[in-house]
Every structure is written in structure tokens, then in C-alpha cells.
Amino acid sequence: MNSRDKVxxxxxxxxxxxxxxxxxxxxxxxxxxxxxDTRAIPGILTNRGCCYAGCKGVVIGPLKDVxxxxxxxxxxxxxxxxxxxxxxxxxxxxxxxxDYCFSTDMQETDIVFGGEKKxxxxxxxxVEIFNPACIMICSTCPVGLIGDDIHAVAAEAEELYGIKVLxxxxxxxxxxxxxxxHHIANNGLMKHIIGTGDAEPVKYSIxxxxxxxxxxxxxxxxxxxxxxxxxxxxxxTGDGSVEEMKNAHTADLNLLQCxxxxxxxxxxxxxxxxxxxxxxxxxxxNGIKKSLxxxxxxxxxxxxTARTEAVIADEEDEIKEAMAAFKTKLEGKTAAVYVGGSRTxxxxxxxxxxxVEVVLAGYEFAHRDDYEGRQVLPLKxxxxxxxxxxxxxxxxxxxxxxxxxDEQLEELKKAGLPIESYDGLWAELSPNATVTDDFNHFExxxxxxxxxxxIFFSGIKDKYVVQKAGIPSRQIHSYDYGGPYAGxxxxxxxxxxVTLAVNTPAWDLVQAPWKREPTLEGSLGGTE
Amino acid sequence: MLxxxxxxxxxxxxxxxxxxxxxxxxxxxxxxxGVHNCMPHSHGSQGCCSFHRMFLTRHFKDPAIASSSSxxxxxxxxxxxxxxxxxxxxxxxxYDPDIIAVHTTCLSETIGDDLVGYINDAKIxxxxxVVHANTPSYVGSHxxxxxNMITGLIKYLSENTGxxxxxxxxxxxxxNPGDMREMKKLMTLMGxxxxxxxxxxxxxxxxxxxxxxxxxxxxxxxxxxxxxxxxELSVGLGEMTSxxxxxxxxxxxxxxxxxxxxxxxxxxxxQYIMALNHFSKNEVPYAIEEERGQLVDILLDSHQYxxxxxVAIYGDPDTVxxxxxxxLEMGMIPKYLATGTPGKIFEQKVAxxxxxxxxxxxxxxGNVDLFELHxxxxxxxxxxxxxxxxxxxxxxxxxIPLVRAGFPIVDRYVHSYLPIVGYKGxxxxxxxxxxxxxxxxxxxxxxxxxxxxx
Numbered sequence: 001m002n003s004r005d006k007v008x009x010x011x012x013x014x015x016x017x018x019x020x021x022x023x024x025x026x027x028x029x030x031x032x033x034x035x036x037d038t039r040a041i042p043g044i045l046t047n048r049g050c051c052y053a054g055c056k057g058v059v060i061g062p063l064k065d066v067x068x069x070x071x072x073x074x075x076x077x078x079x080x081x082x083x084x085x086x087x088x089x090x091x092x093x094x095x096x097x098x099d100y101c102f103s104t105d106m107q108e109t110d111i112v113f114g115g116e117k118k119x120x121x122x123x124x125x126x127v128e129i130f131n132p133a134c135i136m137i138c139s140t141c142p143v144g145l146i147g148d149d150i151h152a153v154a155a156e157a158e159e160l161y162g163i164k165v166l167x168x169x170x171x172x173x174x175x176x177x178x179x180x181x182h183h184i185a186n187n188g189l190m191k192h193i194i195g196t197g198d199a200e201p202v203k204y205s206i207x208x209x210x211x212x213x214x215x216x217x218x219x220x221x222x223x224x225x226x227x228x229x230x231x232x233x234x235x236x237t238g239d240g241s242v243e244e245m246k247n248a249h250t251a252d253l254n255l256l257q258c259x260x261x262x263x264x265x266x267x268x269x270x271x272x273x274x275x276x277x278x279x280x281x282x283x284x285x286n287g288i289k290k291s292l293x294x295x296x297x298x299x300x301x302x303x304x305t306a307r308t309e310a311v312i313a314d315e316e317d318e319i320k321e322a323m324a325a326f327k328t329k330l331e332g333k334t335a336a337v338y339v340g341g342s343r344t345x346x347x348x349x350x351x352x353x354x355x356v357e358v359v360l361a362g363y364e365f366a367h368r369d370d371y372e373g374r375q376v377l378p379l380k381x382x383x384x385x386x387x388x389x390x391x392x393x394x395x396x397x398x399x400x401x402x403x404x405x406d407e408q409l410e411e412l413k414k415a416g417l418p419i420e421s422y423d424g425l426w427a428e429l430s431p432n433a434t435v436t437d438d439f440n441h442f443e444x445x446x447x448x449x450x451x452x453x454x455i456f457f458s459g460i461k462d463k464y465v466v467q468k469a470g471i472p473s474r475q476i477h478s479y480d481y482g483g484p485y486a487g488x489x490x491x492x493x494x495x496x497x498v499t500l501a502v503n504t505p506a507w508d509l510v511q512a513p514w515k516r517e518p519t520l521e522g523s524l525g526g527t528e
Numbered sequence: 529m530l531x532x533x534x535x536x537x538x539x540x541x542x543x544x545x546x547x548x549x550x551x552x553x554x555x556x557x558x559x560x561x562g563v564h565n566c567m568p569h570s571h572g573s574q575g576c577c578s579f580h581r582m583f584l585t586r587h588f589k590d591p592a593i594a595s596s597s598s599x600x601x602x603x604x605x606x607x608x609x610x611x612x613x614x615x616x617x618x619x620x621x622x623y624d625p626d627i628i629a630v631h632t633t634c635l636s637e638t639i640g641d642d643l644v645g646y647i648n649d650a651k652i653x654x655x656x657x658v659v660h661a662n663t664p665s666y667v668g669s670h671x672x673x674x675x676n677m678i679t680g681l682i683k684y685l686s687e688n689t690g691x692x693x694x695x696x697x698x699x700x701x702x703x704n705p706g707d708m709r710e711m712k713k714l715m716t717l718m719g720x721x722x723x724x725x726x727x728x729x730x731x732x733x734x735x736x737x738x739x740x741x742x743x744x745x746x747x748x749x750x751x752x753x754x755x756x757x758x759x760e761l762s763v764g765l766g767e768m769t770s771x772x773x774x775x776x777x778x779x780x781x782x783x784x785x786x787x788x789x790x791x792x793x794x795x796x797x798x799q800y801i802m803a804l805n806h807f808s809k810n811e812v813p814y815a816i817e818e819e820r821g822q823l824v825d826i827l828l829d830s831h832q833y834x835x836x837x838x839v840a841i842y843g844d845p846d847t848v849x850x851x852x853x854x855x856l857e858m859g860m861i862p863k864y865l866a867t868g869t870p871g872k873i874f875e876q877k878v879a880x881x882x883x884x885x886x887x888x889x890x891x892x893x894g895n896v897d898l899f900e901l902h903x904x905x906x907x908x909x910x911x912x913x914x915x916x917x918x919x920x921x922x923x924x925x926x927x928i929p930l931v932r933a934g935f936p937i938v939d940r941y942v943h944s945y946l947p948i949v950g951y952k953g954x955x956x957x958x959x960x961x962x963x964x965x966x967x968x969x970x971x972x973x974x975x976x977x978x979x980x981x982x
Contacts, residue, residue: 011622012618012621015618015621015622039598039600040574040596040598041598041614041618042595042596042597042598042611042612042614042615042618043569043595043596043597043598043614043615043616043617043618043619043622044595044618044622045593045594045595045596045623046574046596046598047578048574048575048578049574049575049578049579050573050574050575050576050578051573051575052573052575053575053578053579069543072634072665073551073634073664073665073666074544074547074549074550074551074665074669074868075550075551075553075554075576075579075634075665076551076575076579077544077547078547078549078550078551079550079579079580079582079583081546081547081918082918083582083586090531095532096531096532097532099529099530099532099546099921100530100532100545100546100899101545101546101547102543102544102545103543103544103547104542104543104544105544105547106634106666107666107667108664108666108667110666111634111638111664111666118542119542120542121541121542121543122542122543124542125538125540125541125542125543126543128538129534129538129540129543130532140634141572141573141604141633141634141635141638142634142635142638142666144604145604145635145638145639146638171604172572172573172575172576172599172635173573173599173600173601173603173604173635174601175600175601176600177574178575383602384600384601387601441593441623441742442622442623445740445742460581460582460585460586461578461581461582461585461591461592462591463585464585464589464590464591465591465740466740467736468591468734468736468737468739468740469738469739469740470738470739510736510737510738511738
């Protein structure tokens with residue numbers, strides 16, 4: 001029995017039937033079908049969050065020049081306050097709201113009599129105290145149930161105060177995970193923000209999509225891109241702003257880091273404004289180098305190409321020696337990586353370059369295309385995915401522009417550029433790795449026992465579970481408050497942090513001496 | 529840092545900014561983690577459960593285990609009965625706890641899910657228990673949720689069998705495992721047999737052994753919760769947290785109760801010791817007297833560094849009141865006392881405290897947020913902040929030292945293992961407060977004013 005079957009075997013027949021579709025032993029060259037983006041089983045200890053977490057927590061939260069009011073009881077706003085590590089910085093022209101948490105703090109009377117009045121009042125108070133250029137409203141579970149019309153409130157406030165006011169109906173019960181919330185956020189930004197600016201297009205301009213600046217990743221990527229000579233129009237949404245995002249339609253190219261959370265915007269930008277998108281991965285040296293070369297190939301300017309090579313050589317040179325030193329300490333180790341909906345994929349090449357093999361991998365809220373690649377789209381819609389609004393955009397003739405003709409894009413695709421395509425986890429995975437979709441506590445514990453990885457990469461909820469079992473554990477959602485991990489220097493930070501985690505002196509102190517040695521000494525009676 | 533906070537205070541009636549409280553369910557989850565072999569269960573969207581586990585794990589740096597009913601849109605319309613019944617079956621099948629403690633959320637409360645009915649209909653294996661507490665997020669705060677879950681456990685489990693057990697029932701308040709250990713230590717020294725509910729020591733401060741166990745050694749057992757009904761007396765520490773379960777235990781099982789403040793500092797710990805003394809009729813042992821004397825000694829030795837220093841204390845209501853009393857014992861002026869938890873008792877207690885110590889020009893307010901506290905400070909500053917992590921932004925913005933005490937502390941280590949209650953906890957607090965103030969003096973003084981000896 002392989003480890004997959006051993007773990008599944010412990011389930012009751014009903015759970016077995018469900019979970020067997022979500023766990024596979026990866027085989028190279030095989031179709032490797034996996035079920036994903038379906039309901040979590042109640043009581044199983046899923047690691048997933050909710051729609052609100054995906055909308056406010058992931059996509060909307062990092063926008064720094066927005067006063068985001070969470071409409072609901074206090075908890076939901078509280079838990080997304082400063083907890084994500086999407087770093088941001090204001091300047092003299094940008095009010096940075098990232099230190100603030102705004103909530104309508106709904107009380108029982110608001111639930112009974114409706115919360116619209118309180119929401120209107122809260123908007124008025126935000127305007128009077130902070131005078132923001134943009135307000136976004138995110139709703140929580142009870143708001144949808146009692147039927148508060150937050151969109152009408154937003155429209156009225158927009159009229160009244162002459163500022164942008166957006167509403168997101170991202171109640172926690174919608175969809176099956178955070179993923180629905182990403183989609184809802186994407187729709188709102190596309191409908192109300194992107195394309196509303198009137199900036200003139202600039203040369204070699206790009207948007208960085210699905211980069212949330214965790215631990216400063218986005219800043220590190222921007223530094224490298226600017227060094228080569230690209231102009232960054234907007235970053236969605238790490239250290240991002242409405243001010244920049246409204247001109248996102250002027251860019252020549254969209255670079256897509258986190259496919260899962262923001263591919264909808266990339267698609268819609270393509271349809272509406274003609275902007276091509278390219279899947280990139282700035283995590284791991286192979287990922288970065290390939291991505292930078294792909295971007296250069298897209299623009300096909302000899303100067304840019306030359307600078308790309310020069311920057312790669314220079315950046316790599318700076319870290320080469322130290323990376324090699326860390327590799328000697330990590331080579332031959334095995335790892336488990338359980339993160340998000342794209343991140344697991346991103347980190348595998350970085351681990352490989354350090355000689356670490358991934359034996360156990362999985363996502364929390366991925367869809368099938370995040371595993372198998374974008375070619376599996378379109379997927380059949382089930383009842384839960386139908387509940388998440390999907391918007392259709394049309395070509396905007398006045399603002400539509402393309403850098404390449406369709407024929408040229410086809411040529412580039414043929415040349416191997418990941419234009420409007422995404423390979424998914426399978427492209428990076430080694431044969432025989434165990435893959436778990438919507439991983440839960442039980443499976444984590446069991447697989448860790450069976451596969452005994454040397455390092456475990458996941459989030460806060462399972463970090464200490466695995467650490468208590470004697471395995472070094474690092475958070476890949478928050479980078480354990482370190483980072484950046486993107487870019488060349490980021491790769492070095494990662495290698496150092498992992499090496500530290502594996503070699504922490506306290507690991508040698510876990511066993512007390514009296515557990516190792518006999519503590520009772522004596523002699524046989526009658527021998528003296 | 530917090531650059532957008534204006535000095536001018538505008539009246540707000542709808543907008544909460546930088547809250548000093550969170551919602552009921554997380555308190556209920558924490559209380560349930562203090563029951564041995566218990567799976568806390570969140571009846572709502574799975575996001576609630578994820579957020580609460582995240583919050584608790586970040587404070588304790590230990591796994592906070594809990595399950596969810598994983599509501600979908602359908603369950604939100606038709607009710608979560610089938611979700612919770614499936615969950616109960618799966619939890620017992622896969623994780624095998626002795627007890628599942630279900631708490632509700634704003635979602636299941638808004639649709640009016642009938643948990644009593646669902647639990648009655650659920651298939652519960654022989655010898656296993658499922659209890660629940662209603663914890664609507666739109667009422668009270670995490671403190672209310674904590675009290676509600678303790679009360680729920682009593683409601684389902686505690687029995688008065690007619691035979692007294694000679695024990696004291698103790699409700700420790702919303703405190704850390706380190707505090708619970710100190711409370712137990714003092715009861716043991718006083719020769720008091722007790723049942724403490726909840727008891728998160730040994731659960732949320734479990735040691736590293738190299739082996740993970742989902743349900744560690746600690747926690748109040750089901751039998752102990754049952755036996756709470758046979759206690760001679762119950763003591764609730766922290767009126768705003770512990771009176772509810774103590775009062776309920778009296779109502780259900782005729783166990784008389786007494787409510788005391790959290791035993792922080794000298795006088796409030798004295799009250800705790802005196803209550804234990806009245807209960808056990810045992811003399812206070814020298815070990816306790818010694819600790820008390822040491823703490824008084826410390827306060828006398830160091831008074832010049834703390835006396836007349838102005839302090840702002842924020843956090844949970846019982847913790848803030850008790851910390852304020854200790855600050856006053858150190859000669860400090862509790863300029864601002866702030867809690868986010870609603871309730872009039874807090875302000876009454878604050879007023880009584882100010883009067884007792886004869887301090888003027890101090891503000892104590894409930895149902896308030898950190899944004900307002902920051903504005904008060906902008907208008908009239910303080911020398912020190914005491915509270916949880918979220919205040920560190922004010923500390924940095926206004927360049928005020930911060931002593932971390934209370935909940936949540938998500939940016940430091942060790943705090944949950946060590947007490948702030950009891951005389952020993954008082955010594956720890958005094959050390960932290962003095963270090964913060966004296967480090968500041970060292971940092972700010974001119975080179976020629978640097979003191980070798982202080």
C-alpha cells in the first residue's frame with residue numbers, strides 16, 4: 001500500500017469516497033487528475049478560510065489609499081487588521097490606511113432592524129475624519145442574510161461625497177473557500193477602478209498582478225524590473241493604490257505572479273483593453289531568470305535583452321557564493337509544501353536549487369488549473385461556483401491597444417513564452433510526490449508521519465502541530481515575519497532562514513538526558 | 529505611523545477604528561481549549577474558525593485546534609443542521625475527543641439555528657459528549673464568548689448530586705496558562721482542593737517532547753466539570769468575565785459564589801489569598817507571606833522610578849482594572865483606562881478605583897477603541913502604555929514605552945507561560961514596568977547624566 005492508500009484507508013467509507021479524489025500520488029507523464037475547489041467536509045479541520053478572507057484579506061486589504069470599512073460584527077475586521085504582512089508605504093501624495101481597521105461593529109439591533117443606516121453613518125464619519133479618495137465596503141455573513149443593500153449605500157455615498165465608493169458582497173458563506181472572494185474582488189476592481197484613469201501610456205510598461213508584497217516581495221521584484229528598464233504602472237495589490245490601478249489599462253503587458261487570486265483581472269484586461277499577460281514566477285533563481293528572459297523576449301528590444309542578461313548576471317553573482325554555502329547544508333533534505341493556491345508551485349524550483357526535494361505538496365483553495373495547468377479550462381461549474389458572480393467585459397474601443405498582433409503573440413507562444421498560459425503544480429513536481437488538495441489536519445499528521453519530511457512549509461495553523469512532532473516548520477504565507485523571499489536576494493533570505501530553522505541548536509535539546517540514559521543505578525543483591 | 533490620526537476628537541456613533549475587542553466565538557474557542565480532550569467547534573463559515581485558530585495560535589505560539597461546520601450558501605439558507613451533525617460524526621470518527629464544545633457565530637445566530645435540537649438529533653457515540661454555547665458575534669466581545677462557553681459547559685454537565693466534594697470551584701478569568709498555573713499554585717499552597725474551569729495550562733503552553741498530541745495533558749476533565757456542581761463554593765476571578773458562570777452554577781447547582789477582581793498586584797492578590805484562607809481555614813503559609821513581602825520590598829526599593837508616572841492601560845475589562853490597581857500601588861497615575869468590551873460595570877469600577885486612591889483627571893471608558901485612546905494621548909500624553917500588541921503602533925507614533933500584558937500579544941514570546949497574577953506575577957510586572965521606564969531614562973539622558981547605579 002502506498003502512503004496515499006494508507007492514509008485514505010483510515011477514513012470511513014463516506015469520507016474516503018470524497019477524499020480519494022483529492023489525494024494523488026503524482027506520476028510523471030500521466031494525466032494526474034485531481035478534484036479541487038469543492039466543498040470542505042464539515043468537522044474535518046480544513047485549513048481553508050472564507051470568501052471574505054479572500055476578498056478583504058487578500059485582494060482588497062493591501063490597497064493602501066483606500067479606507068476599507070468592514071460591514072459586520074467586529075471580529076472579521078479585527079482578524080484582517082495587520083495580519084497579512086502585505087507591506088505598504090505612503091508618501092506625501094498617498095494616504096496610507098494600512099495601520100487602520102474600520103468596522104461598523106454591528107450590534108444586535110443592527111441585525112434585527114438592518115445595518116444600512118449604521119453603514120451610511122460610518123461612511124460619513126470616515127469621510128469627515130480622514131477624507132479618503134476612495135472607500136471600499138466589504139460585507140460579512142450576517143449582512144447578506146439580513147439583506148443590507150451595500151451597493152445602493154455605496155452608490156449614494158459616491159454621489160454625496162464625490163469620491164469613489166465600492167461595495168463587495170463577499171459574505172463568508174459564499175463559495176467553498178477564499179477563492180470565491182478573490183473573484184468577487186477582481187470583478188469590483190475591474191468594474192469600478194481599472195480603466196478610469198487618464199494617464200498617457202509609457203514605453204515598456206507593465207502591471208504586476210497577484211503580487212501582495214508579503215515581507216516586501218513586491219518591492220524586491222520592482223527593484224529588479226526597474227533596474228532593467230521597465231516602467232511599472234501598477235502592482236495588484238501589494239503596496240498598491242487605486243491611484244495607480246486606475247491607469248492599469250495603459251500598460252503594454254501584465255505579469256501574473258499569483259495565478260489563482262487574480263487571473264480573472266488578467267483575462268478581463270486582455271478582453272477589454274487588449275493587454276497580453278504572461279505568467280511569471282519571481283520566487284527561486286530558475287523562476288526569476290526564466291521570467292525575466294520571457295519578459296525581455298516579449299518586448300524583443302535588444303537593449304532590454306542585454307540589460308536583462310547583465311542584471312541577471314550581476315544579481316546572481318552577488319548571491320552565488322552564499323547560496324552555494326547554504327546548499328551544502330540543505331542538500332538531500334526533503335520537504336512538504338502546503339500553501340494557498342499558487343505559492344506551493346512557486347517555491348518548488350527554489351527548493352530544488354537548494355537540493356531539497358518536495359515529497360508532499362498541496363493547496364488550500366486551488367482549482368484544477370492550478371494543479372494541471374490552464375489548458376483544463378473551462379471547468380464544469382458546480383452549484384457553489386455558480387454562486388460566485390462571473391462578469392463579462394467587452395472591448396473598449398477607445399482604450400484598446402495591443403503591443404503585438406495576434407499573429408505575433410502566436411509566434412511567441414510557439415517559441416515557448418507562457419502567454420496567457422499557466423502550467424500549474426504538475427510542471428514542477430517530482431514523480432511519486434504525494435499531493436493533497438484542501439489538506440486537513442488528519443492528513444497532515446498522517447502524511448508527515450509516513451513521509452517524514454525534513455522541513456515543513458505551511459501556515460500558522462499547522463506550524464506548531466508539525467514543529468511539536470519534531471519537524472522544523474516555516475510559514476510560507478507570512479514568511480514567519482521575515483523576507484522578502486522573491487528575487488535573487490530573496491532567494492538568499494529564504495535559504496538562510498531555512499538553514500537556521502533546520503540547524504536551530506534547541507533541536508538537539510528536545511530529549512532530556514533522563515529519557516536517553518537509565519537513571520536508576522544499582523548492583524545485584526547478594527554479590528557483596 | 530498612524531499619521532492620519534488627528535488630535536481633534538470627533539464624536540463617532542457608527543464607526544469603530546482600531547478596535548479593542550474582538551468577537552465572542554474566539555473567546556468561546558479559548559475556553560473550550562481549556563477542557564481536557566475537547567474539540568472546540570465553530571458553527572458557521574469556515575473562515576471564522578480559521579481566523580480564531582490563527583489569532584489564538586499567534587498569541588500562544590502553540591497549536592489552537594478547532595473544527596468548523598463549513599457553512600455554504602445553501603446551509604445559510606436552509607440551516608446548518610446537517611452540517612453540524614456531519615461534523616459531529618466526523619470529529620468523533622477521525623479525531624476522537626471526549627467532548628465537542630460547539631459555539632455559534634453571527635451567521636448561525638442570524639439564521640436562528642437551533643443547536644439544542646441539532647445536538648439531540650446527532651449521533652453521539654456512547655460515553656462522548658457534545659455541548660454548545662450561543663455566542664453571537666454582534667453582542668459583547670470575546671470576553672462575553674468566553675463566559676458563555678464556560679456557562680454552556682456548566683449548563684450541560686455540572687450536577688449537584690447532593691454530596692458535597694469539599695472543593696472550591698474556580699473561574700480564572702480570561703488569562704494565560706501561566707496565570708492559571710499561578711492561581712493553582714496558590715490554592716495548593718493554601719491547602720485548597722479545587723476544580724478550575726477552564727484550565728488551558730498544559731494545553732496552550734504544552735511542552736516540546738518531539739511527539740505531537742492533538743489533545744495534550746492539560747484541561748479540566750468532563751468529570752471535574754460535572755463535579756463542579758458539588759463544590760462548597762465557587763470563586764469567580766474578574767467580575768466582568770467570571771460572574772456569569774459563577775452565578776449560573778449557583779442557579780443550577782446551588783453552589784454559592786463569590787466574585788473577586790483578578791489577583792494582580794498586592795491588594796487584589798491579598799483578597800484572593802483571604803478568600804482561600806476563609807475557605808480552607810488553613811493558615812497562610814510562609815511561602816506565600818515571603819512572596820508578598822518580597823513584592824512590597826521591590827515596590828519600596830524602586831518607588832522613585834515609577835511614582836507619579838502617568839500610564840495608559842488598555843485591553844480586557846477585568847485585566848485593565850486589576851492592572852490599574854497595581855499601577856496605583858506602584859504610585860503611578862492611571863491616566864487612561866480603556867476597554868473595547870461594552871458594559872457599564874467597567875466605568876463604575878474605574879470610578880470607584882479613582883476615588884479610593886484619590887486620583888483626579890483620569891479617564892476610564894468602556895466600549896472604546898484604540899483610535900480614541902490615541903487621540904486622548906495626543907491631547908495629554910503619558911509616560912507608559914500597558915496592554916496588548918496592537919498598542920505598539922501608538923507607542924511608536926508617540927514614542928512611549930510599552931509593557932505588554934493581557935490579550936492579544938502576537939509579537940512577543942514567553943508571555944503566555946509566565947504569570948502576571950499573584951505576588952510572583954506582580955514581581956514580573958514590576959520588573960517589566962521598571963525596566964521599560966528605566967531603559968527609557970538610560971536611552972534619553974545626556975551622556976554626562978548616565979547613571980551607573982540606579
